[in-house]
Structure formats: structure tokens, C-alpha cells
Amino acid sequence: MSRPGKKRSRATLEDKESPEAILAKSEIQEEEKCTRSAAQERSSKPMGSSKGRATKKETCRSTQESKQAFSHWLMKSEPESRFEKGVDVKFGIEDLKAQPNQTACWDGVRNYQARNFMRDMQVGQEAFFYHSNCKEPGIAGIIKIVKEAYPDHTQFDKKDPHYDSSSTKENPKWSMVDVQFVRMTKRFIPLSELKTHHQAHRGSGGPLKDMALFTRQRLSVQPLREELRSLNEQDEREQ
DNA sequence: GCCAACGTTGGC
DNA sequence: GCCAACGTTGGC
Numbered sequence: 664m665s666r667p668g669k670k671r672s673r674a675t676l677e678d679k680e681s682p683e684a685i686l687a688k689s690e691i692q693e694e695e696k697c698t699r700s701a702a703q704e705r706s707s708k709p710m711g712s713s714k715g716r717a718t719k720k721e722t723c724r725s726t727q728e729s730k731q732a733f734s735h736w737l738m739k740s741e742p743e744s745r746f747e748k749g750v751d752v753k754f755g756i757e758d759l760k761a762q763p764n765q766t767a768c769w770d771g772v773r774n775y776q777a778r779n780f781m782r783d784m785q786v787g788q789e790a791f792f793y794h795s796n797c798k799e800p801g802i803a804g805i806i807k808i809v810k811e812a813y814p815d816h817t818q819f820d821k822k823d824p825h826y827d828s829s830s831t832k833e834n835p836k837w838s839m840v841d842v843q844f845v846r847m848t849k850r851f852i853p854l855s856e857l858k859t860h861h862q863a864h865r866g867s868g869g870p871l872k873d874m875a876l877f878t879r880q881r882l883s884v885q886p887l888r889e890e891l892r893s894l895n896e897q898d899e900r901e902q
Numbered sequence: 903g904c905c906a907a908c909g910t911t912g913g914c
Numbered sequence: 915g916c917c918a919a920c921g922t923t924g925g926c
Binding site: 903904905906907908909910911912913914 | 915917
Binding site: 774775776879880881 | 906907908909
């Protein structure tokens with residue numbers, strides 16, 4: 664597929680447990696994630712980078728910032744028409760739903776951090792689909808990763824708004840994943856509401872205090888903490 | 903349409 | 915390696 668500019672959304676997930684149980688466990692899980700991913704990193708070294716020398720503490724932080732530490736995501740995309748180099752980059756959740764098999768590739772990401780997060784994604788993980796640059800920004804639905812990262816073909820397409828002349832087929836610079844529609848959230852969750860929570864949590868030390876949507880505002884693919892997902896489940900249950 | 907935030911580029 | 919210029923993101 665080729666979805667021209669999608670890029671930002673977030674993910675949430677399904678879990679069989681109650682939101683309360685998840686919430687209660689979230690701190691512990693955070694610890695376990697650190698430990699586990701540090702171990703995984705040691706045993707299965709991806710070829711990629713051996714960038715950052717890391718102390719113990721940093722190992723934990725860096726893995727949280729990267730792969731296996733996260734199982735949910737937020738991915739942003741624009742649901743309203745906007746033309747980039749003559750091409751409409753509109754791609755809302757309804758557009759995803761309309762695709763064959765309700766599946767599309769998430770092409771067009773041209774930010775290293777966002778790309779790296781996509782490379783960390785694993786099949787089966789879920790993400791929130793966030794509508795950006797539109798009248799009503801916010802979380803519209805839930806999608807899941809159905810194909811792990813592979814080269815984004817649009818980087819080689821001169822006609823594509825996201826063509827990158829500096830990338831080669833031998834060593835592609837940009838990646839994409841395939842995503843599939845899962846469902847709409849029970850209600851649209853506007854940015855304003857997320858912001859309210861974020862601000863409250865900044866004061867109280869709550870779980871959304873460092874939500875990437877606000878702390879890294881231009882990042883179109885971002886990891887999601889367990890807590891937001893839990894809060895959403897709880898919210899949906901109360902409907 | 904404005905513009906703040908912030909990532910990237912390139913001269914030095 | 916610094917940093918100013920520039921381009922993009924994305925809320926409003």
C-alpha cells in the first residue's frame with residue numbers, strides 16, 4: 664500500500680486483564696521491562712548500532728526509549744486533505760478502514776527517532792491512531808502492527824512527496840511497517856482532554872506526566888506507556 | 903494563515 | 915563541533 668503521509672498515532676492495547684489490575688501492576692511492569700530488555704539486548708544484539716555506551720541506569724532508560732520496552736504506540740496521521748508537492752497526504756482512520764483488508768503501510772516517516780521506533784515494533788502490537796493537523800486533533804481508534812519494519816518504497820519514488828535522493832536501495836534510509844485497523848475507540852479522545860490529564864499529572868506526578876505527545880511534540884511515532892492504555896480501557900468500560 | 907517548537911543542514 | 919539559517923510539524 665502506500666499511504667502518503669501518515670504519521671502519527673498511538674497505540675493501546677488489549678489485554679485480558681482488568682484496567683484496575685493493569686494499573687496496579689504498572690510500576691512493577693516498568694521494572695520488569697527494564698530488566699528484561701536489558702537482558703534481551705545483551706543476548707540478541709541487533710546489528711544496528713552500538714552507539715551509546717551505557718551505564719546500568721542508562722541501559723534501562725535507553726531501552727525504554729527504544730524497542731522491546733514498549734508494547735504500545737501512538738501514530739499520527741492527517742485525516743484532512745493537504746497537498747504536498749501536488750499529492751494529497753490525507754490519511755485518516757477511515758481511509759485505513761477502506762483499504763483492502765483494512766491494512767496499509769505506514770510510509771512517509773522521515774524522522775530518525777520515529778523511524779527507530781517503527782523498527783522496534785513487533786507484529787501484534789497495537790497503537791493508537793491519532794489524528795493530527797486537523798480541526799479536531801485526538802485519538803480516533805486502535806490499529807495493530809501486522810508487518811515489521813521494511814524499506815519504505817516511497818523514498819525511491821521521485822514522484823512521491825517524501826522522496827529522498829540521498830537514500831539508496833543498497834542501504835535504504837527509511838522504514839515503514841504495515842498496520843491494520845482494529846477498531847474505533849468508543850469515543851473520540853480529543854487532544855484537549857489528553858492535555859488536561861497531562862497537566863494534572865505533571866503536578867501530581869501521575870502516569871501521563873511525561874507523555875511524548877507533549878514532551879516531544881513533533882514526534883509522529885511514539886511509544887505509549889501502559890498507563891494511557893489502561894486509562895482508556897477504564898474509560899471505555901465506564902461508558 | 904500564523905507562528906512556536908524543534909529537527910536538519912551546511913558554512914566556518 | 916558550533917550555531918545560524920532554514921524547513922517542517924502541527925496546534926490554534
